[in-house]
Amino acid sequence: MFTLIGYEYFLGFLLLCSLVPVLALSASKLLRPSNRGPERRTTYESGMEPFGGAWIQFNIRYYMFALVFVIFDVETVFLYPWAVAFHRLGVLAFIEALIFIAILIVGLVYAWRKGALEWS
Amino acid sequence: MPLEFFLLLAAALFCIGIYGLITSRNAVRVLMSVELLLNSVNINLVAFSNFLDRQNINGQVFTVFVITVAAAEAAVGLAIILAIYRNRDTVDMEQFNLLKW
């Protein structure tokens, strides 16, 4: 049984929205003239010419930033219920949350000292 | 929808993940299959929490911890794959036979 309040409209919108791309693409497929010139084969029909291959190797720094982001994203998910239920939890929970944050700040300091947060 | 529907869905997802885990040759795809397995477990936990334990939702709390473990596993696992790729210049699972007897 579904008991969340306000999500019925969300589900309805979800169903309607899932029809939009299907309708848009099929309508344009029906209406457009079928013209297959060489220009239509390019990636950006009216923009920069793409150069080089798409399969290039990226720099490891991107991975470093994504890594630090993942860890602190998870931290956010843990701290959000604490913030919402703050008025019910009291001082002890505040100290416990501070311990939680302090442990992760150790990791942040480590990553900083190792240069994982620096671009150059 | 009955409880069995969600359990069947999770079982199907789990079996797809097992198949991918066994047959993939790309190491990154093996990690993706592990994520599928963890997600099927999460579906089970949330379904049990919704249908059997609606009062105090222990299953949802557990799901948050499983998501945490999955994120940590993905971070470390992908770092290991990057290290292996740097040393051996491949991500083919058939080439990772250093520990094979």
Next chain:
Amino acid sequence: MTLADGVQLVSTLILAAMVIGAALGVVLFDNIVYSAFTLGGVFISIAGLYILMNADFVSAAQVLIYVGAVNVLILFAIMLVNKQEVYSPVPRRWIRKLSAALVSAGLFGLLTVMLLQTEWLPNAAQTAPDSTVILIGEHFFSDYLLPFELASILLLMALVGAVVIARRESIVGEDTAIVGEQPAPVLELPERPREPVA
């Protein structure tokens, strides 16, 4: 059946079909980049199913962590290791695939029989909590306090371990320069020779 029930039924079926289809895509696509994007589809569909199972906070956490962070991490890792690699053919690989498929299908059959024969006792009499977020927060700081603090230790270990493993090359060098990095190519925009318009 009211309209709301119908909407829930249809969206549950659509989301379940999307989960299974996208999961098959993850496993069966040849191109690993397609697999990564269909993995994002699996995660988003599962988040929708969580909303249908009254778990709004878990659904938000699923979108935030899996789609926003883990999937991006996987895509970055693919971009870091991607080389159009031609795998050396393994003799009789189809036997392995077939046996793996048989094992998976057998496991699915076993699970199906098991969970259809078990007598579940759905407890519909219980009242749902007002806000799942507040309830989860109270769980975190009462009976799940130790796992909560251990989660931060786990995250710390994951961060330190992944930084050490992924950056091992920079410890060897005398400075923090990353070995094996290509010099930046000269930025230029080559123009395609234009054909005269007929």
